[in-house]
Amino acid sequence: MSHAQTLRPRAPGRFWRIMGELMRRPRAAFGMAVIVVMVLCAVLAPWIMPHDPFEQSFDGLDLMGGPLPPGGEYLLGTDLLGRDLASRLILGTRTSLIIGVVANGIAVILGAGVGIAAGYFGGWTAAILMRFTDLMMAFPALLLAIVLAAIFQPSLMIVALVIAMVNWVQMSRVIYTETRSLAEREFIQVQRAIGSSPLRILGKHLLPHLLSSIIVFGTLGISTTVLLEATLSFLGVGVQPPMPSWGNIIFENQTYFSTAPWLVFIPGLLIVLLALAFNLVGDALRDVLDPTLKGRHG
Numbered sequence: 001m002s003h004a005q006t007l008r009p010r011a012p013g014r015f016w017r018i019m020g021e022l023m024r025r026p027r028a029a030f031g032m033a034v035i036v037v038m039v040l041c042a043v044l045a046p047w048i049m050p051h052d053p054f055e056q057s058f059d060g061l062d063l064m065g066g067p068l069p070p071g072g073e074y075l076l077g078t079d080l081l082g083r084d085l086a087s088r089l090i091l092g093t094r095t096s097l098i099i100g101v102v103a104n105g106i107a108v109i110l111g112a113g114v115g116i117a118a119g120y121f122g123g124w125t126a127a128i129l130m131r132f133t134d135l136m137m138a139f140p141a142l143l144l145a146i147v148l149a150a151i152f153q154p155s156l157m158i159v160a161l162v163i164a165m166v167n168w169v170q171m172s173r174v175i176y177t178e179t180r181s182l183a184e185r186e187f188i189q190v191q192r193a194i195g196s197s198p199l200r201i202l203g204k205h206l207l208p209h210l211l212s213s214i215i216v217f218g219t220l221g222i223s224t225t226v227l228l229e230a231t232l233s234f235l236g237v238g239v240q241p242p243m244p245s246w247g248n249i250i251f252e253n254q255t256y257f258s259t260a261p262w263l264v265f266i267p268g269l270l271i272v273l274l275a276l277a278f279n280l281v282g283d284a285l286r287d288v289l290d291p292t293l294k295g296r297h298g
Contacts, residue, residue, distance in 0.1 A: 018289070021288045022285070030280060032281055049084075052084075053084065053087040058082060067082070067260045069260070076266060089267060091244050097274075100223075104221040107225070108214060111167075111170070111175065112172075112175050114133065116210065119177070136168075139166075145166045148166075149237035159239055163225050163228050178209075188201060188206070216289060219285055220278065223274070230271045234250050249267045
């Protein structure tokens with residue numbers, strides 16, 4: 001039996017071992033439960049929404065033309081246009097998760113790619129890539145995201161790309177430092193000496209050692225992208241109405257904060273809850289996969 005064949009069955013076993021470790025940690029288990037519920041809401045949205053989230057109805061307004069409070073036909077009340085708040089929040093879950101996962105996935109790939117290339121090749125490659133990273137870090141992330149979102153016509157994918165463009169730099173710095181350290185280790189120097197190609201060294205010897213950091217920062221980064229998407233949508237340069245996102249639901253209904261606080265409080269609570277869930281899972285993953293990461297990046 002080859003070495004590759006002996007390793008193959010271990011991957012599922014390691015996955016379930018990690019899952020077991022996470023489930024034994026109350027905070028991580030809570031975070032995972034929240035994420036699972038949110039994902040189910042996003043996937044099953046068309047079947048579990050009690051009303052059409054885009055339907056404007058006079059029945060959804062009180063006698064004074066204001067939103068209805070929670071209860072009765074409308075579980076969480078209605079918004080300023082008589083639309084069912086629960087249905088819009090459920091559909092908004094899909095929006096927030098899609099942008100969070102896609103934007104963070106792009107940011108992880110870009111940040112890890114730049115960091116690994118700079119750390120492994122060094123020299124002028126590292127100088128150019130890291131100076132560009134420093135330049136990007138010099139701009140306030142929110143301000144840069146607002147400018148980029150204002151330049152391009154906001155849509156789901158454009159917002160995801162904008163967030164990815166401002167979120168990759170931290171990952172790049174961390175991975176660059178770890179790659180530089182690994183590149184000087186004896187096992188990498190031996191591979192270079194025997195003529196192994198850079199692609200083989202990166203894929204077979206460097207990437208497995210960096211995977212823990214990439215997974216941890218990828219998980220933690222989703223909370224940042226969710227918060228940034230909500231901020232952009234609240235400022236009017238994110239996901240555009242009538243497509244609901246938690247941020248633009250708050251933006252649309254902010255004038256009713258004193259008379260109908262549930263319109264702002266409930267989506268705000270969901271934003272905080274989802275960001276907290278990914279942070280809790282990310283922190284636990286950091287401890288499970290590599291406890292030394294906590295000391296270096298915590």
